[in-house]
Amino acid sequence: MKKVTEESVSWNESTSETNNSMVTEFIFLGLSDSQELQIFLFVLFFVFYGGIVFGNLLIVITVVSDFHLHSPMYFLLANLSFIDLSLSSVTAPKMITDFFSECKVISFKGCLVQIFFLHFFGGSELVILIAMAFDRYVAICKPLHYTTIMCGNTCVGIVAVAWGIGFLHSVSQLAFAVHLPFCGPNEVDSFYCDLPRVIELACTDTYRLDIMLIANSGVLTICSFVLLIISYTIILMTIQRCPSDSSSKALSTLTAHITVVLLFFGPCILIYAWPFPIKSLDKFLAVFYSVITPLLNPIIYTLRNKDMKTAIRRLRKWDVHPSVKS
Numbered sequence: 573m574k575k576v577t578e579e580s581v582s583w584n585e586s587t588s589e590t591n592n593s594m595v596t597e598f599i600f601l602g603l604s605d606s607q608e609l610q611i612f613l614f615v616l617f618f619v620f621y622g623g624i625v626f627g628n629l630l631i632v633i634t635v636v637s638d639f640h641l642h643s644p645m646y647f648l649l650a651n652l653s654f655i656d657l658s659l660s661s662v663t664a665p666k667m668i669t670d671f672f673s674e675c676k677v678i679s680f681k682g683c684l685v686q687i688f689f690l691h692f693f694g695g696s697e698l699v700i701l702i703a704m705a706f707d708r709y710v711a712i713c714k715p716l717h718y719t720t721i722m723c724g725n726t727c728v729g730i731v732a733v734a735w736g737i738g739f740l741h742s743v744s745q746l747a748f749a750v751h752l753p754f755c756g757p758n759e760v761d762s763f764y765c766d767l768p769r770v771i772e773l774a775c776t777d778t779y780r781l782d783i784m785l786i787a788n789s790g791v792l793t794i795c796s797f798v799l800l801i802i803s804y805t806i807i808l809m810t811i812q813r814c815p816s817d818s819s820s821k822a823l824s825t826l827t828a829h830i831t832v833v834l835l836f837f838g839p840c841i842l843i844y845a846w847p848f849p850i851k852s853l854d855k856f857l858a859v860f861y862s863v864i865t866p867l868l869n870p871i872i873y874t875l876r877n878k879d880m881k882t883a884i885r886r887l888r889k890w891d892v893h894p895s896v897k898s
């Protein structure tokens with residue numbers, strides 16, 4: 573598939589390295605080459621990233637410090653925010669600082685580190701989203717068993733499983749990429765390293781790797797997505813069957829959850845599981861994934877959630893301790 577051109581051969585000769593991996597760094601083509609647009613994009617994404625750091629940290633601090641929010645749902649939400657912030661920090665700061673550099677370089681190791689953490693946090697986020705759906709399922713469909721099923725241990729267990737699965741998923745993907753030979757072009761048409769873009773550059777037949785990618789990331793995202801859609805459908809049907817006072821509140825929480833699930837899985841499925849990559853859509857999806865979704869999550873949860881808003885108001889007055897009478 574990859575043509576080993578004369579150009580790349582002479583490039584090989586000019587470097588003193590003789591092992592298989594001749595490429596020692598990758599070059600990002602970035603979002604656009606227009607100079608005026610760079611400044612605009614810099615300001616835009618700087619503000620977005622600021623919002624991501626602020627919004628997600630606010631959620632974590634609010635949930636951890638306010639004992640009113642010490643429940644499985646909010647613990648999971650805080651974990652989701654923490655992961656969102658970390659996920660965005662893998663790509664966004666490098667992208668933002670790169671707007672001003674002529675040559676957007678990343679070392680081969682740096683590239684692998686980016687891929688590792690991208691999939692590590694991505695895989696964990698996926699498990700947390702499923703856990704949040706499970707939490708709502710138990711709360712709404714099995715309310716009498718809620719406190720026994722979702723006890724403190726379950727919650728800690730879920731979080732541990734999330735990090736474990738994220739790690740396994742990431743390592744299992746990276747294991748293939750580490751040994752790929754890169755000898756030819758090293759320009760990544762994106763602003764961060766991810767497997768689909770990097771595998772393209774390997775000078776070997778990547779057909780089996782593409783299959784592996786679809787089998788791992790693709791199947792994982794599609795299965796989780798289907799699972800989530802089914803569980804939210806069951807929950808919504810349960811609410812409809814016996815409407816109660818609390819169902820409008822439950823419905824607003826569910827709408828927030830479902831919105832976040834769609835925002836996370838939409839780009840994910842298009843990137844990893846869609847068999848016909850759409851080049852023009854690719855960078856847009858990447859931007860969406862690395863700066864828009866992590867920014868929207870805190871907005872969706874804080875603006876739509878009364879308890880969260882009250883807690884933030886309390887936090888501003890430093891009125892969060894149980895000793896203060898409420």
Ligand SMILES: *[C@@H]1O[C@H](CO)[C@@H](O)[C@H](O)[C@H]1NC(C)=O
Pocket residue numbers: 632635636647648650651654727728731
């Ligand atoms: C994540 O969840 C665990 C278990 O419920 C909780 O103890 C921890 O504080 C949460 N972490 C964050 C960053 O909110």
